[in-house]
Amino acid sequence: MSNSTNSPISHNVYFEGKVQSLGLETAKGKATVGVMKKGTYTFAASSPEKMVIISGIMEVKLTADGAIKKYAEQEAFDVAAGTSFEATCNDDVAYLCYYG
Amino acid sequence: MSNSTNSPISHNVYFEGKVQSLGLETAKGKATVGVMKKGTYTFAASSPEKMVIISGIMEVKLTADGAIKKYAEQEAFDVAAGTSFEATCNDDVAYLCYYG
Incomplete structure (x- = not known):
């Protein structure tokens, strides 16, 4: 992971x-x-996170309970602190992630 | 304006x-x-744009008719091709902009 934080807005890659x-x-x-571009990615959540889909569809596997569910625009899911989730995107997806 | 386009996702600054x-x-x-961070910014639209507010409040002055209006989360406004708009943010604002 790389990010530029000396800029007024942090950009994370x-x-x-x-x-x-x-x-x-x-x-x-x-x-x-x-x-997120097309692909499958695993993210670890050190603090609680709430993910809100802005554009596209994200298929999510929460490692806490193994549940797999698709989320579309305006739908959201929570990730407990200390757990992770696997996100699969078949097209570009935009999201908003709240921390803490 | 600077942007990095050799990356899978273009990042515009x-x-x-x-x-x-x-x-x-x-x-x-x-x-x-x-x-957008706190501040006032003017954007020119070469093609039609639809701006959707994701987080925060944006005060918008459309130069096409001089109207000034505040937009909050999930609210949207259209910018005609060849016109511009002035955006004023008192706090961080996140947005989704559709082109064309």
Whole structure:
């Protein structure tokens, strides 16, 4: 993972650039907006996360319970702290992720 | 404006990094998701644009008719091709912009 934090907005790059995000503050605390290209990615959540789909469809496997579910625009899922999730995208997906 | 396009996801940087966006393809065509820090910015639209607010509140002045209006989460506004708009953010704002 690489990120540039001396800029007013942090830009985070994962999986050789196939997942990228931009940091922001929201009324609900720290968040990122990001884009995922086609592929399958595993993310570990050190703090609780709430993922909201902005564009596209994300198939999610929560490692906490193994459940697999598809999420479309405006749908959200929670990731417990200390767990991880596997995201599969067949097309570009945009998301908003709240931390904490 | 600077952007890195040899990456799988284009990352666009405007106004000394206070506005940044990430490119993606959507069911509705090309789009970007982006973040604006506190400030006032003017954007010119070479093609029609639809701006959707994802987080925060954006005060928008459409130069086409001078109307000034605030847009909150899930609210959207259209920018005609060949016109511009002035966006004022008092806090971080995240947006999704559809082109064409």
